[in-house]
Amino acid sequence: xxxxxxxxxxxxxxHVKPTxxxxxxxxxxxxxxGTRALGTGLETRGxxxxxxxxxxxxxxxxxxxxxxxxxxxxxxxxxxxxYIRTINRMHEFIPGAAMAGEVLLDGxxxxxxxxxxxxxxxxxxxxxxxxxxxxxxxxxxNVLSGLKLAQIKAENKxxxxxxxxxxxxxxxxxxxxxxxxxxxxxxxxxxxxCIARALAVRPQVLLMDEPCSALDPGSTLRIEETIRHLSxxxxxxxxxxxxxxxxxxxxxxxxxxxxxxxxxxxxxxxTSEIFSRPQDPRTENYVTGRFG
Amino acid sequence: MALIRSVFxxxxxxxxxxxxxxxxxxxxxxEQATTAILNxxxxxxxxxxxxxEKIDDFQHEIDARIxxxxxxxxxxxxxxxxxxxxxxxxxDLERMGDLSHxxxxxxxxxxxxxxxxxxxxxxxxxxxxxAVKITNKTGIVITTRDTDxxxxxxxxxxxxxxxxxxxxxxxxxxxxKHGIETAIDLTLLGRYYERYADHAVSISRxxxxxxxxxxxx
Numbered sequence: 001x002x003x004x005x006x007x008x009x010x011x012x013x014x015h016v017k018p019t020x021x022x023x024x025x026x027x028x029x030x031x032x033x034g035t036r037a038l039g040t041g042l043e044t045r046g047x048x049x050x051x052x053x054x055x056x057x058x059x060x061x062x063x064x065x066x067x068x069x070x071x072x073x074x075x076x077x078x079x080x081x082x083y084i085r086t087i088n089r090m091h092e093f094i095p096g097a098a099m100a101g102e103v104l105l106d107g108x109x110x111x112x113x114x115x116x117x118x119x120x121x122x123x124x125x126x127x128x129x130x131x132x133x134x135x136x137x138x139x140x141x142n143v144l145s146g147l148k149l150a151q152i153k154a155e156n157k158x159x160x161x162x163x164x165x166x167x168x169x170x171x172x173x174x175x176x177x178x179x180x181x182x183x184x185x186x187x188x189x190x191x192x193x194c195i196a197r198a199l200a201v202r203p204q205v206l207l208m209d210e211p212c213s214a215l216d217p218g219s220t221l222r223i224e225e226t227i228r229h230l231s232x233x234x235x236x237x238x239x240x241x242x243x244x245x246x247x248x249x250x251x252x253x254x255x256x257x258x259x260x261x262x263x264x265x266x267x268x269x270x271t272s273e274i275f276s277r278p279q280d281p282r283t284e285n286y287v288t289g290r291f292g
Numbered sequence: 293m294a295l296i297r298s299v300f301x302x303x304x305x306x307x308x309x310x311x312x313x314x315x316x317x318x319x320x321x322x323e324q325a326t327t328a329i330l331n332x333x334x335x336x337x338x339x340x341x342x343x344x345e346k347i348d349d350f351q352h353e354i355d356a357r358i359x360x361x362x363x364x365x366x367x368x369x370x371x372x373x374x375x376x377x378x379x380x381x382x383x384d385l386e387r388m389g390d391l392s393h394x395x396x397x398x399x400x401x402x403x404x405x406x407x408x409x410x411x412x413x414x415x416x417x418x419x420x421x422x423a424v425k426i427t428n429k430t431g432i433v434i435t436t437r438d439t440d441x442x443x444x445x446x447x448x449x450x451x452x453x454x455x456x457x458x459x460x461x462x463x464x465x466x467x468x469k470h471g472i473e474t475a476i477d478l479t480l481l482g483r484y485y486e487r488y489a490d491h492a493v494s495i496s497r498x499x500x501x502x503x504x505x506x507x508x509x
Contacts, residue, residue: 244366275368277505288371289297 024252024269041066042087042124042205042235047101048262049082049091056082058262060101062254066204069227069236071246071271074256074286079263080239083256084207087237088124089117105204122150125198129210131190133182133197139165140178142193146201160200168196169226188219195226206230208238212245224249243287247275255283300365307361307378308434310354314385315431315495317347319424321392322488326420329399329481330413332406340396347389354382373505377498381434384491384498388427391488398477407477409470412462419455419485423492426452430492433499443508445496452489456482 049057057079085091165171170192212220254268328337
């Protein structure tokens with residue numbers, strides 16, 4: 001991780017006040033789920049990201065209430081994926097990448113010195129655009145692979161396997177062939193297998209980076225149903241280019257945009273507001289398809 | 293992409309223009325119905341009655357286009373509001389056409405006798421011209437999306453409400469000498485004009501919502 005932006009980070013920390021999604025909902029007089037009953041949730045404060053000298057993302061402060069789904073929308077290159085990759089420290093995998101700001105999970109900064117990055121990624125799972133099961137592993141092995149890699153001992157693996165596949169909406173389709181290879185499943189099933197794999201380590205937060213962009217409408221619908229069910233027990237952030245998907249699955253929507261400079265968050269509001277009466281004309285133009 | 297969105301914009305503009313055209317048809321219909329009832333003009337009454345079918349057909353055509361646009365373009369935000377309100381405005385306009393048709397039917401029913409006694413000609417004339425005026429203003433509101441003018445339409449409606457009250461006041465006077473049948477006709481006529489104007493107000497309120505995303509209080 002590059003640390004040349006430490007001064008900038010210090011500067012950012014002084015003024016940042018995260019946008020609380022709950023307060024946004026209150027301001028719009030809209031009822032949305034999202035109590036703090038599941039934990040203190042996830043919060044980012046003044047997050048910036050760079051790729052070398054390229055400033056990719058500027059000053060994103062958001063406070064995700066536990067048990068909510070937040071959709072991140074915006075044109076390609078506006079920093080949505082970069083933003084979610086800063087949340088579980090995937091961003092730092094890229095050579096020359098740097099970030100500033102804070103990502104707080106249950107009030108603790110995931111970038112604090114001495115933090116076990118592997119542990120963070122267990123708490124903040126991720127599902128990618130392209131389904132990426134381990135093709136030579138069986139369905140069952142795929143689901144339990146995270147536990148094995150993290151050396152976590154599960155008391156009853158069969159129960160855990162069934163629970164994760166059930167929650168990912170895949171159990172009824174694969175229960176009779178758990179020994180089949182992950183690669184033998186359809187694209188939509190593979191993506192749900194990846195979700196089941198992410199669930200096995202019991203994350204508090206699930207990041208989804210365009211999880212349905214390679215899937216047919218039927219598989220997309222099943223993943224969306226899975227997202228809605230999972231949101232009862234975790235915080236979900238989904239990057240999507242599909243406006244209807246954002247409208248269907250999320251409680252809140254944040255619109256990101258780059259005007260040639262670093263990507264910024266233009267507007268965040270309850271999803272019903274973003275798709276019925278957005279406040280910023282740039283959001284309006286984007287959701288109505290007038291640019292992007 | 294740009295081309296598809298520009299076609300979409302053209303479709304939205306075309307729906308808006310069709311609503312303005314329907315407003316003009318409805319306004320002309322009420323103007324002619326009022327002339328027919330004041331002059332006991334059977335031919336004109338017949339024309340208004342026949343024209344109602346054209347208004348209904350045009351409304352169905354507009355609604356079909358709106359449903360097609362919603363199905364193909366999945367509009368959101370102001371585009372969605374524009375189309376949903378257009379559906380409801382077309383329904384208001386169709387009802388306004390029906391009310392003109394009802395006025396013309398009273399003229400036809402009483403022909404060759406006059407439906408309106410001399411002492412109430414001025415009141416019905418005023419109601420008719422106020423109804424046409426409010427409809428024409430509504431057409432301008434649909435075109436310009438002027439929210440101030442949209443709220444003005446609501447105030448203009450007060451004039452018709454006052455005339456309606458005046459009319460009912462005359463009908464319930466003990467000195468009324470034109471019989472029950474004429475009183476019923478005039479009660480209905482007054483109600484038709486009053487409801488007609490209410491639909492114009494409703495359309496203007498919908499334009500206010502379309503523009504602001506908020507309901508007019």
